Amino acid sequence: MAVSRVRLGMIGGGAGAFIGKVHRQAAALAGGIDLVAGAFSRDPASNAETGRDCGLSAQRVYASWQALLDGEGRLDPAERINLLAIVTPNHLHAPISGAALRAGIHVFCEKPAALSSAEITELAHLLAQGKALYGLAHTYQGYxxxxxxxxxxxxxxxxxxxxxxxxxxxxxxxxxxxxxxxxxxxxxxxxxxxxxxxxxxxxxxxxxxxxxxxxxxxxxxxxxxxxxxxxxxxxxxxxxxxxxxxxxxxxxxxxxxxxxxxxxxxxxxxxxxxxxxxxxxEEPxxxxxxxxxxxxxxxxxxxxxxxxxxxxxxxxxxPAGHPEGYLEAMANLYADFALAIGGSRRAAAALPGIETGVxxxxxxxxxxxxxxxxxxxxxxxxxx
Amino acid sequence: MAVSRVRLGMIGGGAGAFIGKVHRQAAALAGGIDLVAGAFSRDPASNAETGRDCGLSAQRVYASWQALLDGEGRLDPAERINLLAIVTPNHLHAPISGAALRAGIHVFCEKPAALSSAEITELAHLLAQGKALYGLAHTYQGYxxxxxxxxxxxxxxxxxxxxxxxxxxxxxxxxxxxxxxxxxxxxxxxxxxxxxxxxxxxxxxxxxxxxxxxxxxxxxxxxxxxxxxxxxxxxxxxxxxxxxxxxxxxxxxxxxxxxxxxxxxxxxxxxxxxxxxxxxxEEPxxxxxxxxxxxxxxxxxxxxxxxxxxxxxxxxxxPAGHPEGYLEAMANLYADFALAIGGSRRAAAALPGIETGVxxxxxxxxxxxxxxxxxxxxxxxxxx
Amino acid sequence: MAVSRVRLGMIGGGAGAFIGKVHRQAAALAGGIDLVAGAFSRDPASNAETGRDCGLSAQRVYASWQALLDGEGRLDPAERINLLAIVTPNHLHAPISGAALRAGIHVFCEKPAALSSAEITELAHLLAQGKALYGLAHTYQGYxxxxxxxxxxxxxxxxxxxxxxxxxxxxxxxxxxxxxxxxxxxxxxxxxxxxxxxxxxxxxxxxxxxxxxxxxxxxxxxxxxxxxxxxxxxxxxxxxxxxxxxxxxxxxxxxxxxxxxxxxxxxxxxxxxxxxxxxxxEEPxxxxxxxxxxxxxxxxxxxxxxxxxxxxxxxxxxPAGHPEGYLEAMANLYADFALAIGGSRRAAAALPGIETGVxxxxxxxxxxxxxxxxxxxxxxxxxx
Amino acid sequence: MAVSRVRLGMIGGGAGAFIGKVHRQAAALAGGIDLVAGAFSRDPASNAETGRDCGLSAQRVYASWQALLDGEGRLDPAERINLLAIVTPNHLHAPISGAALRAGIHVFCEKPAALSSAEITELAHLLAQGKALYGLAHTYQGYxxxxxxxxxxxxxxxxxxxxxxxxxxxxxxxxxxxxxxxxxxxxxxxxxxxxxxxxxxxxxxxxxxxxxxxxxxxxxxxxxxxxxxxxxxxxxxxxxxxxxxxxxxxxxxxxxxxxxxxxxxxxxxxxxxxxxxxxxxEEPxxxxxxxxxxxxxxxxxxxxxxxxxxxxxxxxxxPAGHPEGYLEAMANLYADFALAIGGSRRAAAALPGIETGVxxxxxxxxxxxxxxxxxxxxxxxxxx
CATH class of the missing domain: 3.30.360.10 (Dihydrodipicolinate Reductase; domain 2)
Structure with missing residues (x-):
């Protein structure tokens, strides 16, 4: 079965951030996922630099998360991102997740899913519509x-x-x-x-x-x-x-x-x-x-x-004795997400999801x- | 300075008991302490056998803790025990400790010191009279x-x-x-x-x-x-x-x-x-x-x-790399007790005492x- | 400084191989390296499948290592591979390395560099001409x-x-x-x-x-x-x-x-x-x-x-406590190779090279x- | 079965020595063994002090190993030592062992058994006569x-x-x-x-x-x-x-x-x-x-x-989790020696002996x- 490659976008993760780079490395390690768009930082220079480092075309390095969703929405469906990684500070997790899900884009979000019960309830309702998949980056569940x-x-x-x-x-x-x-x-x-x-x-x-x-x-x-x-x-x-x-x-x-x-x-x-x-x-x-x-x-x-x-x-x-670690664990979540997008129910079920966030x-x-x-x-x- | 050897008696610790044998081995390892009397078990055969195994003379293997205190009390002060190890089930700790302390015999008791606040208060009062020393076998403090x-x-x-x-x-x-x-x-x-x-x-x-x-x-x-x-x-x-x-x-x-x-x-x-x-x-x-x-x-x-x-x-x-363990830790308590009996204030202060029991x-x-x-x-x- | 991305080719590493996949994952983890061509297996079906899995265009999945060097040689210099990973059984290491180096393509070869002194001497002579870089995959040097x-x-x-x-x-x-x-x-x-x-x-x-x-x-x-x-x-x-x-x-x-x-x-x-x-x-x-x-x-x-x-x-x-392992070590070699291609002398010096093979x-x-x-x-x- | 207690003598092991004290502590820990005689040091003061520390009577603290063997030989057989621990520098191991064995005294000797093949051959001949037991202190065999x-x-x-x-x-x-x-x-x-x-x-x-x-x-x-x-x-x-x-x-x-x-x-x-x-x-x-x-x-x-x-x-x-260590291992050798003296063939066979020395x-x-x-x-x- 030929599995289409995943087209990944990212919000957050500019220079100086920790977890954004982890996500990029994990996605690369997982295989089958291409980072094609991002809004990495509100600082234009940092944003552009991260985009260049990641090999992105300048048009798909956006000034804000809203601009990213807008811009990608105007692209051909076969080209636009179908997975969005959200690696911002916590207060933006729910707003961005909601907007992406409404646009039919799968979401892989850093934890916590939201800042309040109200926010998370709304996300859960959105997900119940079944338009897109949602995963929460509980890395340790990847080991x-x-x-x-x-x-x-x-x-x-x-x-x-x-x-x-x-x-x-x-x-x-x-x-x-x-x-x-x-x-x-x-x-x-x-x-x-x-x-x-x-x-x-x-x-x-x-x-x-x-x-x-x-x-x-x-x-x-x-x-x-x-x-x-x-x-x-x-x-x-x-x-x-x-x-x-x-x-x-x-x-x-x-x-x-x-x-x-x-x-x-x-x-x-x-x-x-x-x-x-x-x-x-530490000895996983x-x-x-x-x-x-x-x-x-x-x-x-x-x-x-x-x-x-x-x-x-x-x-x-x-093989045994060749240590794998934290990035491999995170990569396992990305690999499952790619499989889930490809239709695997097993992989979809294996992802930590909104219920984990709840x-x-x-x-x-x-x-x-x-x-x-x-x-x-x-x-x-x-x-x- | 010539230190007199300690004359140790023991209540409890017959065949099948765990901690009594630990005390005997620890006392032997500590050095300077001779086990000379005991009431190891209410079962006469077991009592006698433990006495023989320990090299005690038959006269100083007693049928009960009361008999031991009586019997030892009739011996010449230079011969009678000056330290009593109490390794019975918990309910006897305080009664025996009290009797021994009243007789001027130093007490080294398994924990707990007593079963109730009333019991332990009485022990504390006794100890305040300063007639004898008291130690509680908190082994781990010996490491x-x-x-x-x-x-x-x-x-x-x-x-x-x-x-x-x-x-x-x-x-x-x-x-x-x-x-x-x-x-x-x-x-x-x-x-x-x-x-x-x-x-x-x-x-x-x-x-x-x-x-x-x-x-x-x-x-x-x-x-x-x-x-x-x-x-x-x-x-x-x-x-x-x-x-x-x-x-x-x-x-x-x-x-x-x-x-x-x-x-x-x-x-x-x-x-x-x-x-x-x-x-x-476990890796002390x-x-x-x-x-x-x-x-x-x-x-x-x-x-x-x-x-x-x-x-x-x-x-x-x-030297480093020659592992010492649990018996050595307990032996350190005995060694300090021997030093304390010999007059060392430092050793006396190092022993877990009645305040630890309280x-x-x-x-x-x-x-x-x-x-x-x-x-x-x-x-x-x-x-x- | 904008660093150009590396265009990687691979010989060997089809289905069932161990180290080929390790190299692909490590290169992805390193960042800045795109796998664009390969001759993964002499079995056509396996070769094609690996190519698809890696997202390669079918034209750049070649039937043999000779075909790969030929085919890439006909591409525009800005498009053709500039780094070749050799992950075949040992007997092909030196022949492929030699051919690639003569074509001006940098080589990252699994160890051993060659099967005989004669072979390795020839490689060393080639390298002395300075047309291309050479690295030997001594992974443990990446830790x-x-x-x-x-x-x-x-x-x-x-x-x-x-x-x-x-x-x-x-x-x-x-x-x-x-x-x-x-x-x-x-x-x-x-x-x-x-x-x-x-x-x-x-x-x-x-x-x-x-x-x-x-x-x-x-x-x-x-x-x-x-x-x-x-x-x-x-x-x-x-x-x-x-x-x-x-x-x-x-x-x-x-x-x-x-x-x-x-x-x-x-x-x-x-x-x-x-x-x-x-x-x-194992605890690196x-x-x-x-x-x-x-x-x-x-x-x-x-x-x-x-x-x-x-x-x-x-x-x-x-950060400390987030374990890294074997793939990260191999990725470090790839990262250095990418830097070396970009002109870093420090990275070039850090790579295990032909002298390690000698x-x-x-x-x-x-x-x-x-x-x-x-x-x-x-x-x-x-x-x- | 009532086992007679072992009467132990020691050559060597005065102040500042390492292994002599280890032997004394191990013998005490083993149980059933009483140290009753010694020639601990050629320095009279050190010799006397060690004797006092060990609770020996002054008459049985001897000025030399020859004096010890002489003196003990004049005692009643039920009182004289029946086991001799040799913890001197190596050159004295064989001479003292030989003399003790000839006197019918069991020997527990630090390794090496001797300094030359000639010496050890002589010991082996002596032992073949079966007058006394011989053990070599390969401590690690006690674990x-x-x-x-x-x-x-x-x-x-x-x-x-x-x-x-x-x-x-x-x-x-x-x-x-x-x-x-x-x-x-x-x-x-x-x-x-x-x-x-x-x-x-x-x-x-x-x-x-x-x-x-x-x-x-x-x-x-x-x-x-x-x-x-x-x-x-x-x-x-x-x-x-x-x-x-x-x-x-x-x-x-x-x-x-x-x-x-x-x-x-x-x-x-x-x-x-x-x-x-x-x-x-180190983690025995x-x-x-x-x-x-x-x-x-x-x-x-x-x-x-x-x-x-x-x-x-x-x-x-x-019980498991209560660490035992080096002294316990050595004590196991002493315990076996005591059993062997009491007639246990199993214990005698378990002791490292002259063949280990050879x-x-x-x-x-x-x-x-x-x-x-x-x-x-x-x-x-x-x-x-």
Whole structure:
């Protein structure tokens, strides 16, 4: 079957941005995707330079996201972009997503999907019309061993789930980087651009989504404590919470950006009545399985092993021992998006979508509510 | 200075017990301590056999702890025991400790110090009379790198403490061992013998004490969730809590005995505004230091390094790379007790004592109260 | 400065091949490189399919490498390929390289550069004419922490080098895969296609080049023992050797493809009179530094640290804790090749080139000679 | 069965010595062994002090090893020592061993057993008379997971052995410690006291014995390169060799005391046609098993697992996750010696004995011969 190549546009991701370049590299690595249009920066020089670096024709480097949607809309359907990557600060995620979806353009959006329940409800309604696909860039869901872990939970390898611990310690905001001029830190600390959640929104949602994804369970209620450790910072830089799931498991979620010296140490552990699983993002090619009745096993990513599930295998490019990492995980999301555009239902189902965004929003709001509540437990709110 | 050898007696620790043999091996390893009397088991045959194995004369193997105190009391002071190790189930800790202290015999007691605030208050009053020394077997405080971590916190290596995470996952109670006849599991699950805390008392207190010891801070309030995952079990087998300290740091404490496949994975992490520290009991000879302004460092136990503090160095027996472990840590407590009996104030101060027991009791009671409370925070009670 | 995009052609790399796809992904990840022509397979269907998958126009998917050079030669110079990736079995490396270089096309060739000294001498003569650039795909030289290690050796961080240990255990040829139809294993085991070296040529040369690259020293003489452990295999599947360098250091080199269960465990350790360094390919983002006068340090890849050298930093795409791997390392070679084509002398100098191929050839020949020699030491031969 | 307690004497091990104190602590930890006599140092004050520290009566602290044997010989047989630990510099090992054995006293001797073939032949003849037992302190043979590895090799877990790699890098002699007054370093560097082998004798023999013990194969021939890296040092401080076994496996042995920054990193790896095993002394409670047909497994020491062999289990004191280390390993040798004295044939067979000493001597002599030979291979000589 000949699959048409995907024509990608991008909003955001000019010089100095982190995640935009990640998206471009991941799309290139995925294969079958050509970046053909962009509005990378409001600064004209930066915008033009990024366009040139990416090999774009000058006509398709637009001054604003609105100009991009307008301009592409005037092109021949076979030429115009059919996928839009949104890598702006958070406040623009929902407006741009909505406009693109209305124009029938598939959207791959950085998280969070939106800043409020109202915004996300609107997106969900739009998507229900089925005009275009929507994916949310929960990169960690692109790792093969995350799928292997999920598979093993579903297959009963650890029995009935009892405990679920997920943690995401970072240390890069231990100092007042925003005050020192770091742009990444600056917009993340500005409620107008980032939303009401600081750390809880930036990385807490990653931990939360990973927990729900791997366990296959929904978190029902939480008891959260947030903190802002660095003077002058407007949003939380640290959070911790107890939680229970609808199925009766319990656990702890930690996320912090002031764990000095930690890099990006996302880790999940699950314990059932027959065994446990452990996965660490910083060593993503290993998955530890501790069954009660056998020695500890370390499952390693690699193409030829009989014990890896299909969903893990199709996310692995290299033989065991050739490490794959973060860009490959993100590339797996892009590859699935390309397949989904080509008609693959499996790939479409594998993408984190609006429901992940809805859950994330519920999580942030519950965490903020719990933090200021004197009651122990706060339920995760119901959304459309 | 010639130091007299210590004459040790032991209550508990007959065949099938775990911790009693650990104490005997640790005392032997410490040096300068002779086990000379014991009441190891209420089963006469077992009692006699343990006595023979330990090389005791038959006259000094007693039928009960009361008989031991009586019998030893009739011996010449230069011959009778001057240190008593109490390694019975929990409910006997306070009664035996009290009787021994009244008899002027130093006491080294397994934790918990007592089952109730009333009991422990009485012990504290006794100790205030200064007739004898008292130590609590918080083994993990015997590890050299735990002292090094504490030293580095005090010396400012990580700056002002912000976050404190301590976890103690075990998996050995994932099944109903008590129902299968395991004696260790049985008495730990019986409120009459173990007290009201299951996991929270058995290992939660270790995590708690380690956190307060290394950080030098006192936990002020907690928000705890306990659980009993194995049907038929009377006490909790799992707990998690949020906490804040009197100095304003916050953190999480996890302890569980149903983390299937975990062995004895006590771990502590501290993060300040200048760096972080991490120590894992299962790899006790390493201490990870992540300063904000230098590469991650791994400090290793070993006798010759300029960067280890005195308190760490004096707890190390071997050159780097010759692993020391749990028995050596316990032996360090015995060694300090021998030195304390010989008059060393430094060693006496280094021993976990009744105040550690008081804190542990406050912790257990607060955890149980918090668990059933609908309020978020429960303060740690005040004790004598 | 506007850098022109590189127009890449590829010989080899059809369906079922491993390294061809790696090159395509790495080139895409590097950025600035467009694959525009290929002769991927002698099987017409496979050739065409790979071309389609890569988005090539059918006219530029050629039936043979000769046809590719002919066809591209007839295109406008601004359109024809200016870089050729050679990812065929070994016996074609030198013939294709020679033809391309004569046509003025830059060559990026999989290792080994050639099958014999005669072939490589001819390549070296061609290159001396300066018509085109040449790079050899020693992927491991693309890792940032390999450059950091080399930098630290040069900067004196470990003092004068005494010991140099390099090992490369794999296990994937523990069974007779060639007999089971594995094509990767089959051609590697055929002297006509692979050359006289089996394991020694396939991965021994990687270990050797890494040792010379990181240490900055040349291996002067070796004492080698080769073995073929799997019945029916024509070439060695295992080798080990002692060696000394021209500067007086000594060491051991291990390479094996029958170390059952090992994945791709390339590791190098260097010890000088002031400290040691250790790097493992399977955890490529860490570099261990053990100085005699300070605690062990673990240097981690990541963009913002003051202690990483420029050559390491420019090979890092992501913040610390976002793992990069093998594809990123290969992409770094492509990125340098693109820069070199654009005129960067620094990038050109950073590429492993023909001299690396010459050394590798000398290494293989010396290893084979040493293996059958009864003398202890065999010198590495001199080449042009 | 009532086992009589062992009455231990010790030669060597005064203040400042390393291994003497290790023996005393290990004997205490083993249980059932009472240190009752010693000649710890030729310095009278040091000798007396060590005796007091050990709780010995002054009459049984002797001025020399001859005085000890004389004095003990005059005591009642039920009181005199029945086991003698020899922890002197190497040159006294054989003379003292011989004298003790002739007196009917069991001997537990530090390695090497002797300085020459002549000496060791004489010891072997003495032992053939069966008057007393003899054990050689190859500590690493006391680790439970070393026995587990040996068991798994014998049970076929890795199939037919192909490769055997053993390495023992230390860094403590990177500087001229002897010149700086370090006594441990001084006698090890003096051929009169240490014998002709420096590093090769001190730690090379440990690596060699471990390789033969775990593999169950005998090394047949070696090709060795020794070096002395620190100026002024009389003996080798570094060695490396290729070898083959009588059964056709091949491998590499490294031992060095100038691997700057390394601690005591003894490691062994075995690869057969069905899988591989790896054990590291610095993390002795884990054994890695890589079978070709299943995920990597990590076997952990701990008392309750069904997959550990009897010989491993009986060397484990604690539940999994309570680390045991070097002293426990040495204590396991003492415990076996006590059992052997009590009549256990199994324990007697488990002790490293004179045949281990004979092999070690053959190894040192072959290594020295190979180093100066221009032939590639040197056979291990035959001994009585």
């Amino acid at each position: 093969p061993m995350v799928w292997q872990a999920r598979h093993m939970v579903q297959a009963g390898a650890i029995g009935r789930l009892r405990k679920l611990h997920v943690e995401y310690p970072q240390g890069w905001l231990s100092d007042d980087l925003a005050g020192q001029g770091n742009r990444q830190a600056a917009w993340r600390g500005d409620p107008q651009l980032a939303g009401q959640g600081g750390c809880i929104g930036d990385i807490g949602t990653h931990a939360f989504s990973l927990a729900e994804f791997v366990s296959g369970q929904r978190i029902e209620r939480i008891c959260a404590h947030l903190a802002t450790h660095v003077p002058g910072r407007a949003l939380d830089d640290d959070c911790a919470m107890l939680f229970t799931t609808e199925q009766g498991a319990s656990g702890v979620l930690l996320a912090s950006q002031v764990c000095a010296g930690e890099e990006n140490a996302l880790k999940i552990r699950l314990y059932g009545d027959k065994g446990g699983l452990e996965w660490r993002q 090619n290993s998955l530890i399985h501790r069954a009660l009745d056998q020695p500890m096993r370390v499952l390693r990513a690699g193409a030829n092993h009989g014990w890896l599930c299909d969903e893990a295998l199709r996310r692995i490019r290299l 859950r994330g929003m519920a999580f942030i709001e519950a965490a903020l509510a719990s933090h200021t509540s004197e009651a122990k437990w706060t339920p995760l709110g119901a959304y459309p | 050299p790198m735990v002292w090094q971590a504490r030293h580095m916190v005090q010396a400012g290596a990580i700056g002002r403490l912000r976050k404190l995470h301590v976890e103690y996952p075990q998996g050995w109670l994932s099944d109903d061992l008590a129902g299968q006849g395991n004696r260790q599991a049985a008495w730990r699950g019986d409120p009459q013998l173990a007290g009201q805390g299951g996991c929270i008392g058995d290992i939660g207190t270790h995590a708690f004490s380690l956190a307060e010891f290394v950080s030098g801070q006192r936990i002020e309030r907690i928000c705890a969730h306990l659980a009993t995952h194995v049907p038929g079990r009377a006490l909790d087998d799992d707990c998690a809590m949020l906490f804040t300290t009197e100095q304003g740091a916050s953190g999480v404490l996890l302890a569980s005995q149903v983390c299937a496949g975990e062995e004895n994975a006590l771990k502590i992490r501290l993060y300040g505004d200048k760096g972080g520290l991490e120590w894992r009991q 000879n390493s201490l990870i230091h992540r300063a904000l302004d230098q590469p991650m460092r791994v400090l290793r136990a070993g006798a010759n390094h300029g960067w280890l503090c005195d308190e760490a160095l004096r707890r190390i027996r071997l 804190r542990g009791m406050a912790f257990i009671e607060a955890a149980l109260a918090s668990h059933t409370s609908e309020a978020k925070w429960t303060p740690l009670g005040a004790y004598p | 940032p922490m390999v450059w950091q290690a080399r930098h630290m050796v040069q900067a004196g961080a470990i003092g004068r080098l005494r010991k140099l240990h390099v090992e490369y255990p794999q296990g994937w040829l523990s069974d007779d895969l060639a007999g089971q139809g594995n094509r990767q294993a089959a051609w590697r085991g055929d002297p006509q296609l692979a050359g006289q070296g089996g394991c020694i040529g396939d991965i021994g040369t990687h270990a050797f080049s890494l040792a010379e690259f990181v240490s900055g020293q040349r291996i002067e003489r070796i004492c080698a023992h080769l073995a073929t452990h799997v019945p029916g295999r024509a070439l060695d599947d295992d080798c080990a050797m002692l060696f000394t360098t021209e500067q007086g250091a000594s060491g051991v080199l291990l390479a094996s493809q029958v170390c059952a269960g090992e994945e791709n465990a390339l590791k190098i350790r260097l010890y000088g009179d002031k400290g040691g360094l250790e790097w493992r390919q 983002n860490s570099l261990i530094h053990r100085a005699l006068d300070q605690p062990m340090r673990v240097l981690r890849a990541g963009a913002n640290h003051g202690w990483l050298c420029d050559e390491a930093l420019r090979r890092i795409r992501l 050394r590798g050839m000398a290494f293989i020949e010396a290893a084979l000679a040493s293996h059958t020699s009864e003398a202890k030491w065999t010198p590495l031969g001199a080449y042009p | 439970p997971m070393v026995w587990q590895a040996r068991h798994m090799v014998q049970a076929g877990a890795i199939g037919r052995l192909r490769k055997l790699h053993v390495e023992y890098p230390q860094g403590w002699l990177s500087d001229d410690l002897a010149g700086q007054g370090n006594r441990q370093a001084a006698w090890r560097g003096d051929p009169q006291l240490a014998g002709q082998g420096g590093c090769i004798g001190d730690i090379g023999t440990h690596a060699f014995s471990l390789a033969e013990f775990v593999s169950g194969q005998r090394i047949e021939r070696i090709c060795a390169h020794l070096a002395t890296h620190v100026p002024g040092r009389a003996l080798d401080d570094d060695c490396a060799m290729l070898f083959t076994t009588e059964q056709g496996a091949s491998g590499v042995l490294l031992a060095s005391q100038v691997c700057a920054g390394e601690e005591n990193a003894l490691k062994i790896r075995l690869y057969g046609d069905k899988g591989g095993l790896e054990w590291r002394q 409670n884990s054994l890695i098993h890589r079978a070709l047909d299943q995920p990597m497994r990590v076997l952990r020491a701990g008392a309750n697992h069904g997959w550990l062999c009897d010989e491993a289990l009986r060397r484990i004191r604690l 092999r070690g001597m053959a190894f040192i002599e072959a290594a020295l011969a190979s180093h100066t030979s221009e032939a590639k291979w040197t056979p291990l000589g035959a001994y009585p």
